[in-house]
Each structure stands twice: as C-alpha cells, then as structure tokens.
Amino acid sequence: MSNQEYDVIVVGAGNAAFCAALSAEENGSRVLVLECAPEDLNGGNSRFTAGAIRFAYRGVEDLKEVMPDLSENEIAITDFGTYTEDQFFDDMFRVTQYRTDPDLCEVLVRNSFTTIKWMREKGVRFVPIYGRQAFKVDGRFKFWGGLTVEANGGGPGLVDSLTEIAKSRGIDVWYQARALELLFDGTRVGGVKIRKSGQIMDVTAKAVILASGGFQSSPEKRTRYLGPGWDLAKVRGTPFNTGDGHAMALNVGASSAGNWSGCHAVGWDRNAPEYGDLAVGDNFQKHSYPFGIMVNAEGRRFVDEGADFRNYTYAKYGREILAQTGNFAWQVFDSKVTHLLRDEYRIKQVTKVSADTLEGLAEKLEGVDPDGFLKTVKAFNESVMTDKEFNPNIKDGRGTKGLEVPKSNWANPLDTPPYEAYAITCGVTFTFGGLRITTEAEVKNTDLQPLPGLYAAGEIVGGIFYNNYPGGTGLINGAVFGRIAGRSAAEYASECSD
Numbered sequence: 001m002s003n004q005e006y007d008v009i010v011v012g013a014g015n016a017a018f019c020a021a022l023s024a025e026e027n028g029s030r031v032l033v034l035e036c037a038p039e040d041l042n043g044g045n046s047r048f049t050a051g052a053i054r055f056a057y058r059g060v061e062d063l064k065e066v067m068p069d070l071s072e073n074e075i076a077i078t079d080f081g082t083y084t085e086d087q088f089f090d091d092m093f094r095v096t097q098y099r100t101d102p103d104l105c106e107v108l109v110r111n112s113f114t115t116i117k118w119m120r121e122k123g124v125r126f127v128p129i130y131g132r133q134a135f136k137v138d139g140r141f142k143f144w145g146g147l148t149v150e151a152n153g154g155g156p157g158l159v160d161s162l163t164e165i166a167k168s169r170g171i172d173v174w175y176q177a178r179a180l181e182l183l184f185d186g187t188r189v190g191g192v193k194i195r196k197s198g199q200i201m202d203v204t205a206k207a208v209i210l211a212s213g214g215f216q217s218s219p220e221k222r223t224r225y226l227g228p229g230w231d232l233a234k235v236r237g238t239p240f241n242t243g244d245g246h247a248m249a250l251n252v253g254a255s256s257a258g259n260w261s262g263c264h265a266v267g268w269d270r271n272a273p274e275y276g277d278l279a280v281g282d283n284f285q286k287h288s289y290p291f292g293i294m295v296n297a298e299g300r301r302f303v304d305e306g307a308d309f310r311n312y313t314y315a316k317y318g319r320e321i322l323a324q325t326g327n328f329a330w331q332v333f334d335s336k337v338t339h340l341l342r343d344e345y346r347i348k349q350v351t352k353v354s355a356d357t358l359e360g361l362a363e364k365l366e367g368v369d370p371d372g373f374l375k376t377v378k379a380f381n382e383s384v385m386t387d388k389e390f391n392p393n394i395k396d397g398r399g400t401k402g403l404e405v406p407k408s409n410w411a412n413p414l415d416t417p418p419y420e421a422y423a424i425t426c427g428v429t430f431t432f433g434g435l436r437i438t439t440e441a442e443v444k445n446t447d448l449q450p451l452p453g454l455y456a457a458g459e460i461v462g463g464i465f466y467n468n469y470p471g472g473t474g475l476i477n478g479a480v481f482g483r484i485a486g487r488s489a490a491e492y493a494s495e496c497s498d
Helices: 015-026 044-048 060-066 072-076 085-095 102-110 112-122 154-168 219-226 244-251 314-322 358-364 370-383 473-497
Strands: 004-011 031-035 126-128 134-137 140-143 149-151 172-175 177-184 189-196 199-210 263-269 293-295 329-333 352-355 419-431 442-444 450-456
Touching: 004 015, 004 189, 004 473, 015 031, 015 044, 015 112, 015 154, 015 199, 015 473, 031 177, 031 199, 044 154, 044 473, 060 112, 085 102, 102 112, 102 473, 112 126, 112 473, 149 154, 154 172, 177 199, 177 244, 189 450, 199 244, 199 473, 219 419, 244 450, 263 314, 293 370, 314 419, 352 358, 358 370, 358 419, 450 473
Parallel strands: 004 031, 004 199, 031 172, 199 450
Antiparallel strands: 126 149, 134 140, 177 189, 189 199, 263 419, 293 329, 329 419, 352 419, 442 450
16 A cells, blocks of 8 residues: 555544544645544444534524524424523533633634534534423423534434535545554654554655544553543443544653543443444433432432533533442432433333332342432432422422432422332543643644644543533534644645645
8 A cells, every 4th residue: 555645634533533624625635534443333432422512502593504494383382592602601611610721612612603504514414402402391392501403313413424525525534544653753743654454554644633532442541540440431432532642642742631530421321331332322321310319339319410400410420420339320210200301211222120119119229228228218308398399491499408418409209109210330421631732723742832733623632621511512622623623734734835
C-alpha cells in the first residue's frame, strides 16, 4: 500500500470527527477519515447515543430553523419553551462546579445554535424528543431540562447521515485503519502511522485532527486514572475508545487537561454486556429514578433521586452506584408512576422484578437485605410532604422531611401496588480528561503553545466537563469543536501549501 498525501487527516469517525472532516472539506482541504473499527461498528460512541443534542435557542422560531419540517400541529400541542445562552452557561457552571474552562465553555455555548444550523444545512435531520424529554399535561407536551431536539434515528441515524454526507463530498473513509502514532519531526505533526489490512504504512498530511473519543473502553486506563474498582464498570458504548489518541498526542509533547479522574457514568442494567450492544443501543440506561427510590445492598437509599431533573444528575450517579456494596442498586417504583417510566424500562433485555406487596418485592431484590429495604421504605413513606402537588414537568418541591438522605422533588409514598424494581450498575459513557486545546481547537504542547499541525475535538478534549455534565452536551461539544478544528486545520494546511 503506497504512501498517500492528504491535506487533513481525521482520526475517528464519530460525530466530532465527521463535523471536523466536513468543515475541513468545505474550507478547501482534501480529507481522510481513519476509523479503527470495522464499518458495521463505525461511529465510535456517537452510534451508541440516543442522539439528544443541547443548544441555546430563543423559542420555536429558532427550532423551526433546525427542524424545518416541524408541523403546525406539533407546534400547537407543544410548549417548547426557551433555552437561552445564559441558561446554558448556568447549567455548565453549576454541574461542573464552576470548573469548566471559561474560554472553551464560551465557545461551546455561543456557537451551539449556529453549529446545529450548520449541521442541518449539511443534511442532518433533527426531530423533537417527545418520548424522553416531554410529559403531556392538560393536553399539551411540555419540554423540560433545556433539551428538546435529537438526531433523526438517534445515534445510528446521526452517524449514518454524517458518513453519507462526507462520502458524497469526496471525503475518503478508511475502516479497520488503526492509527498507531503521529508522524512528528520534532517541530510539527505531518501525518499518521497506521495499520491497515495487516500492513503498517505512513499517511502524510499537513494537519491531523484527533477525534478518537475518550479512554473509557480500556479497563487498564479506567483503573489507572479513574481509580480502583472502575475496571468493574460496564462500558455503554464502543469497545474501540481505548485512549490511543491521548497516548499518541502525549508522546509528541501534547499537554493534558481536565478531570482525568472523572467521567460521565450512569445507571445501566446490571446484566448488560461488557460493552454496548447496538441491537439494544442506549436502552440499557435506566433514567426514570427521579420518580422512585434507589436502594443499595443494605436496602438503604444513598442519593437524592429528586435533586434535579435527570439531565443534570444522571451522568454523575453512575459513580455513586459503583461505590455501593457489590457495585449495584435497585430502582423501585409503584403503580402511581410506572406510566412515566421511559421506553428503556420496557425492553426485553431488562433485569426486573415485580410484586403485589412490598414484602414480596423485598424477597425478590437479589443481593438486598429485605429488612433494611422495608425499614427504608417505611421511613421514606412517612417523610413525604404530601401537601405539595406532584408535577413531573417542574421541580415541584414535593420532597421529604427528616431523612438522612433527602429527596428534594417528585417524592411519592410507595404505597400503590403492583411494585416494580430494576437492577442497575455503573455504565461509563466517556471520560473527562484529555488534551489541552486553544479556542481554535489547536492542541497545546507542554510549553502551552500550539503544537503545529495537531488539532482535537470531542471526547478527547479535556477541560470542558468536570464531575458531571448537562445531558445532550456531548454531541454539541463534538460538533462545535469539530467544526472549528476542521476550519483551523484547513487554514493551516493552506498556509503550508503557500
């Protein structure tokens, strides 16, 4: 296989990677996308997402620009609300405990709407997330938590759409082409050494964009960086995000940044496979916990299930579940709220038990002390502030009094059979530690200067998320910085050609 010349090489083939590739191409570059996975498993973590994407919008007129086929009937029966840039900033600051890099955060928020419009103009179709982000009250759907839009067809639809658009634009995509190291002359990055079809070859380029995801698929790296016990977590997505991009960049002097001991981790079916299953997709997740309680092996509650909308707690509660005895928990609901459970609770591959009495349920909760569970439920039921009205669309203030672990909203006594419970463990989505970049997506070296020819976007970038993240921000983060990285790399490549 002979050496080949490109202007820009993109390592990875997910959302961030293809946004980078399309941006570089529209700015005049000849682009190659390298994907280590086979074609049927392409797309990295993006293929495993539900496709929700967060961005700032002023109202339904903005949403119509992103979803031009939004019908008048849909608009009439829906309160889409607004999600301003200020609200987006507030969410980012609050959930990251004010640690998010202010410059990168500003780029993310300020460019979120123009970027999703750009994706739509490229041909990606978006639809409202009726099934997961809106409840019907008094005949109208009301969206909550700042998240209203998903890619048509979810993550697989997003990846397939971006791939098709890229290929139609003349962008080359090589599958089962694993990047091994960056070609570096001591001053600038000029390509990638790869293994393809059993052969090692150098592919030269004027610029390289790393969009190869986090390191969550490596049990060794999870344990090294996240800490003991993280090798036991399930991985929600692709088995191919093993941190190779991080290692290649660090080996040529890139600077690291961000929360290397932190990750996006959620409640995930206890008996899910080691890595994601595309046949099930995102449905191993179990995100309706705000409407019930979660108990551990001792039968005790250990988090405030109603602290906030699930968008702002789900990405950190996986860590709490992993820390419990046996690394598991059970989510428990009664029949007053089971109609509110998300679609993922109704799949065939679910670890579920049910009973007509709490005592009967207690005996079925595998690994849980039944006496401890019944004691917890009794205390919980007696503590609920029933004078406040239950409302799933707002933080209703219907909480508890006198409990060591309070529930702040959506508290209901567990008193109406039949009862249902779902076994969960920790599912890792992506890691937060990564490479340090400029606001132009240039990778910085250890002298904190741009490393010529090297750019990064998506989950491989550090400094944006800490401890937690607002739901749907991963895809817009990849898209915003992917678009910037593609433009920056194309401009650099053009300068190199002059």
